[in-house]
Amino acid sequence: MIPVALRWIGDAAGHLELLDQTLLPGSCTWLACRDVPTLVEAIKSLRVRGAPAIGIAGAYGLALAAGEAMRGALDADRARAHVLARGEELATARPTAVNLRWAVDRCLRVVERLPSQVGPEDVAAAVLAEARTIHEEDRRLCDAIGRHGAAVLPEGGVLTHCNTGALATGGTGTALAVITAAWDAGRRFEVFADETRPLFQGSRLTAWELVQRGIPVTVLCDSAAAHLLATGRVAACVVGADRIAANGDTANKIGTYGLAILAQAHGVPFYVAAPSSTFDLTIAAGGDIPIEERGAAEVLAPLGARAAPEGALAFNPAFDVTAARLIRGIITERGVIDPVTPQGIRAMLAAGQLGTTAAG
Numbered sequence: 201m202i203p204v205a206l207r208w209i210g211d212a213a214g215h216l217e218l219l220d221q222t223l224l225p226g227s228c229t230w231l232a233c234r235d236v237p238t239l240v241e242a243i244k245s246l247r248v249r250g251a252p253a254i255g256i257a258g259a260y261g262l263a264l265a266a267g268e269a270m271r272g273a274l275d276a277d278r279a280r281a282h283v284l285a286r287g288e289e290l291a292t293a294r295p296t297a298v299n300l301r302w303a304v305d306r307c308l309r310v311v312e313r314l315p316s317q318v319g320p321e322d323v324a325a326a327v328l329a330e331a332r333t334i335h336e337e338d339r340r341l342c343d344a345i346g347r348h349g350a351a352v353l354p355e356g357g358v359l360t361h362c363n364t365g366a367l368a369t370g371g372t373g374t375a376l377a378v379i380t381a382a383w384d385a386g387r388r389f390e391v392f393a394d395e396t397r398p399l400f401q402g403s404r405l406t407a408w409e410l411v412q413r414g415i416p417v418t419v420l421c422d423s424a425a426a427h428l429l430a431t432g433r434v435a436a437c438v439v440g441a442d443r444i445a446a447n448g449d450t451a452n453k454i455g456t457y458g459l460a461i462l463a464q465a466h467g468v469p470f471y472v473a474a475p476s477s478t479f480d481l482t483i484a485a486g487g488d489i490p491i492e493e494r495g496a497a498e499v500l501a502p503l504g505a506r507a508a509p510e511g512a513l514a515f516n517p518a519f520d521v522t523a524a525r526l527i528r529g530i531i532t533e534r535g536v537i538d539p540v541t542p543q544g545i546r547a548m549l550a551a552g553q554l555g556t557t558a559a560g
Contacts, residue, residue: 201412203366205253208260208332212324213267216260218248221367225408236265236286243293243300246399250368251442251478252338255299259331261290262307266324279320283311283327295490296451296519297442298480303334335370341475342371344533349378349438349473350385352529352536356435357390359425362453363405364440364473375438375473376406378531383415390433391417394425396453398502398516422455429466437463438531441474448524448540449486450474457520460527469528476532476549486521494518 206218209232216233222245223229231247233239239261242248248257265286269279287308291301310330311323358379365376372380379391391410396402403419410417420428428434437459443451450456450472463470483489496514501507508514529538534551537544 202372203409203412205250205367205369206248206257206260208263208328208335212263212321212328213270215267216257216264218242218257219367220247221249221405222247224367224404233261233264235268236261236289239264240289240293243290249401250363251297251299251440252341252369252374252475253367254294254297255303255477256331256335256338256370258290258293258300259303259307259334260328262287262304262311263324263328263331265290266311266320266327270320270324272320274320276317276319276323279323280311283323284308294492296492297478299442299475299477302477303331306334307331338370338475340371341533342369342373342377343381345374345473345475345531346372346377346381348533348535349375349471349531350382350387352471352531352538353378353382353387353438354435354469355387355389357392357433359392359394359428359434359437359459360406361394361402361422361437361439361456361459362396363401363409365406365409367405367409368440373409374440374475374531375471376409378438378471378473380410380413380415383413389435391415392428392434393417393419394422394455394459395419396455397422398498400503401453422458425459426462429462429468434466434468436469436471438471438473441472441478441530442519443483443489444472444474444479444530444545445483445486445489446479446481446545447485447542448527448530448537448545449489450522450524450527450530451486451489451491451519452522454517454520457522460522464526470522470526471529471531472522472527473531476534479545479549481546481549486523489519489521491520492518
């Protein structure tokens with residue numbers, strides 16, 4: 201079974217439902233988001249997470265905003281102003297993943313192009329249609345990323361970090377789609393998933409997805425990755441991305457940078473899988489990517505269990521940046537960028553229209 205991260209219920213007056221990922225794997229509970237504040241809280245608290253998925257959620261969030269205007273019987277000007285204001289709330293809910301602002305801005309452009317005299321019902325219908333288009337595009341992007349990645353995946357075990365599957369996207373995933381596409385094609389290999397501390401997205405979410413699909417998975421502590429790589433059981437590392445700079449430097453879940461260094465030290469190719477909407481050509485290099493800092497409790501009391509004494513402080517960046525020189529290739533819906541260079545990135549982004557990015 202392929203899980204689903206989010207779904208829209210009803211027409212333009214409907215609402216968004218999210219599979220609450222903070223409760224997995226213990227409980228599959230759907231959270232109904234009927235207004236923008238509920239969705240913003242869900243994004244910030246990681247009830248929905250993964251760069252593509254929060255982008256899709258942000259797009260549907262504007263549909264919620266348009267529905268708020270419709271239910272409030274606002275006139276055309278006030279309806280537009282309401283949607284624009286809610287758009288900024290949504291776009292800034294998490295700062296590192298570029299897909300969120302990209303999707304919100306794309307829906308806002310739809311609103312801006314509507315004739316000035318249209319009512320809130322028309323605004324709501326137009327925004328919902330665009331959000332559904334973004335969702336469907338991501339489904340197709342995931343399938344394409346899986347195909348391109350499976351073609352370059354070497355024989356042998358695969359190690360991944362964090363969660364990059366259906367729970368993080370609108371389709372089968374990015375890095376996890378590479379693994380599942382190869383598996384579905386009949387290849388058999390060991391799959392390893394880092395726990396991904398402090399919130400355990402690898403053990404709670406990636407392992408759960410793979411078990412749901414009947415694919416055996418071995419979970420390891422993040423600190424065991426070096427030893428695993430030294431055993432020779434891993435032929436490739438494949439991870440996702442939350443933002444990729446123009447030079448190929450890649451922001452992803454904390455721990456990715458260290459894994460890339462370990463992979464290089466052991467001669468293991470390190471791949472990043474991401475749709476073209478994750479590239480931000482307005483940022484020249486990784487040092488300029490904003491890194492989200494999250495609350496101390498996630499480190500000091502992960503999953504509600506105290507792991508450090510009262511009075512201790514915490515360092516909790518949600519992401520780190522992996523230099524392009526450590527990345528063997530970036531797997532996109534259009535093909536694989538190998539080697540990873542600014543020229544190769546621009547050429548790939550210019551190669552087609554599927555998933556065209558605002559940054560491009």
